[in-house]
Amino acid sequence: MTTTLRTALAATFAALVLAACQTLLPVYNVNDAAVSTASGKHPTAGQVRSAIITAGTSLGWHVVDAGPGRLEGTLHLRTHTAVVDIPYSAARYSIVYRSSEDLQAADGKIHKNYNGWVQNLDRQIRTELSLL
Secondary structure, eight states: OOHHHHHHHHHHHHHHHHHHHTTEEEOOOEEEEEOOOTTOOOOOHHHHHHHHHHHHHHTTOEEEEOSTTEEEEEEEETTEEEEEEEEBOSSEEEEEEEEEESSOOBTTEEEHHHHHHHHHHHHHHHHHHHTO
16 A cells, blocks of 8 residues: 555545544533513413423424423434423523433533534424414
């Protein structure tokens, strides 16, 4: 094997390793997002709960009650599973990482797709709340 070929293979390998490392990002959480509506009305906690459930189910999340003022959302995609806690009130809500499967979660980092799923859920919750 020539030196040029070895150098090219080593560079390619290094690039692949670097690309693989970049798929893990810090876990994205939504903390105490303010509830706002287009009408400016103040919704009840029950209305916020319903908006979160509607938003989640429209995106494929399975959203269930997990105690007073708290929901749990689970998303199954292919071999991946993400579970989040969603505490809420009439004024605020959060989306907080709880656990996952097949998303390489470790040391506060996770596969970048997880963050996209949570950002989409947050965006959809805001959309549903704006309709109240």
